[in-house]
Amino acid sequence: MIIVRLEGGLGNQMFQYAVGRRLSIHYNVPLALDVSAYTTSREAYLTPRNYELGIFNLPVTQIKAHEQLHKYYLYPRTFWERMVGKVNRLIDHFNVVYESNTKYSNNLEHAGSNCYLIGYWQNEKYFSEIRSILLQDFSFPYTSQPELTDILKEIWSTNSISVHVRRGDYVSNPIFANRYYACEQSYYQEAISLITQKTSGSRFFIFSDEPDWIRHHFNFISDYKIVHFEDPGLDMYLMSQCKHNIIANSSYSWWAAWLNQNKAKQVIAPRFWFKDKDNNPASKEWILI
Numbered sequence: 001m002i003i004v005r006l007e008g009g010l011g012n013q014m015f016q017y018a019v020g021r022r023l024s025i026h027y028n029v030p031l032a033l034d035v036s037a038y039t040t041s042r043e044a045y046l047t048p049r050n051y052e053l054g055i056f057n058l059p060v061t062q063i064k065a066h067e068q069l070h071k072y073y074l075y076p077r078t079f080w081e082r083m084v085g086k087v088n089r090l091i092d093h094f095n096v097v098y099e100s101n102t103k104y105s106n107n108l109e110h111a112g113s114n115c116y117l118i119g120y121w122q123n124e125k126y127f128s129e130i131r132s133i134l135l136q137d138f139s140f141p142y143t144s145q146p147e148l149t150d151i152l153k154e155i156w157s158t159n160s161i162s163v164h165v166r167r168g169d170y171v172s173n174p175i176f177a178n179r180y181y182a183c184e185q186s187y188y189q190e191a192i193s194l195i196t197q198k199t200s201g202s203r204f205f206i207f208s209d210e211p212d213w214i215r216h217h218f219n220f221i222s223d224y225k226i227v228h229f230e231d232p233g234l235d236m237y238l239m240s241q242c243k244h245n246i247i248a249n250s251s252y253s254w255w256a257a258w259l260n261q262n263k264a265k266q267v268i269a270p271r272f273w274f275k276d277k278d279n280n281p282a283s284k285e286w287i288l289i
Contacts, residue, residue, distance in 0.1 A: 002027070003065055003094065003116045005034045010052040010232045011251030012120055017053060017060070018127040018134055019108070020117060025130060027113035034065040034116075055233040058137055065116070102279040122251060122281040124258065138259060140237035148238070151205075151227065155241050158203040161195060162242035163188065163224075164253035165208035183248050183270055185217045190289050191246045191268040192221060198266050205242060207235050207253075249273040254281060 004020035006013050017033065024031035038051045051062070097111045099119020108126065111117070127134065142148060154160070167182055196202050204224035208214050211226050218224060229235050232252070239245060239256030244266040247253035257267045267286040273279060282288055 001030050001032055001114060002111075003032045003034050003063070005037065005065075005116065005118050006051065006053075007037045007049070008120070009049050009252065010236065011253075011255050012122075013051070013053050014138065014255050015121050015251060016117070016119075017058065017137075018130075019121040021060075021134065021137065022127040022130050023108065023111060023115070023117075025133070029113045030061065031059070032061045032063045032065075035062050036064045039064060052232060055141065055231075056138055057141075102274065120251075122254075122279075124281070124283060135259065135261070138255075140233060140240075142234055142237050148234075151225075151238065152241065154203070154225070155205065155238065159199055159201045159244075160242040161192075161199070161202050161204050161244045161246060162239040162253075162256065163192070163204055163206045163246045164239060164248045164250060164256065165206060165210070165214060166248040166250040166252070167208065167210040167213055180274060181249055181270065181272060185220075187270060187289070188218070188246065189220055194287070194289065195244060195246060195266055195268055199244060205238070207239055251281075257286070258283065 002020050002024045004016045006016050008016075020031050020033070033053070035051050038049065053060075094114055094116040095112045096116045096118065097107055099105070099117075099121055100107060102120070102122065104123040104125045108117075165183065165188070192202075192204070202223075204221060206214050206218065206224050206226050208226070208228065211228050214226055227235065227238060229238075236252060236256045236259075239253060240259040240261075242260065243262050243264075245253065245257040245260055246268045247257050247270075249270045249272070254269075257265075257269075260267070267283070269280075269282040269286045269288055271280065271288040273281065280288070
């Protein structure tokens with residue numbers, strides 16, 4: 001069996017599922033998702049998260065494997081590396097595979113058919129060979145919802161470009177602010193200028209966790225629509241339906257762009273994902289600025 005420890009929001013959970021799914025297919029064994037991180041208490045300064053993959057009809061089992069393991073959730077990676085021996089004792093009979101850094105690594109080459117995966121795995125090289133399967137697995141259930149009729153008609157009938165602006169904990173939480181850039185107005189101005197040169201008749205659909213910030217900082221374009229639903233899956237679905245995508249340094253909008261099946265799509269992403277500039281998970285076909 002392949003067990004993947006889930007953590008983070010929808011985008012992170014999709015990366016973790018994707019890498020587990022690829023291994024489960026490779027070894028022809030079942031896949032289970034350890035959701036213990038969403039049922040145990042955690043420090044107040046973390047952004048609250050829930051299990052969100054339930055929006056998809058996935059061939060997977062949920063388990064709560066060794067909840068005591070998750071008390072180490074907040075410690076830095078170097079701590080995890082020191083804890084590998086203890087983790088192995090906690091998860092008997094499983095080969096624990098830890099993501100050693102944010103770059104792609106060959107850690108999974110010899111994971112085996114009985115393994116427990118710990119990490120974010122934000123690189124499509126881990127699962128690109130099963131893209132067609134993941135497109136099926138990550139099929140959204142929203143296509144027939146009547147409240148989406150008008151906005152989908154707009155998206156499908158125009159040269160629609162999704163723009164994702166992530167602020168929230170990237171700005172307000174010192175832990176995240178020290179690790180991630182919050183893409184500023186200048187990035188979006190450059191991205192929008194570039195994409196309008198490459199496409200014509202653009203219609204912008206802006207998705208953000210801070211709509212008021214958009215109203216105050218996006219006066220450099222006139223034709224845009226702010227889209228903000230409470231359901232994170234719904235926003236991701238609508239972004240994936242746009243013809244083109246301008247994404248933030250966010251796993252959430254990364255997946256919206258990756259799931260976009262427009263063969264002529266243009267995707268613009270930030271050149272730097274992390275403040276330490278250690279890794280950028282952008283697909284090689286995307287434009288970095």
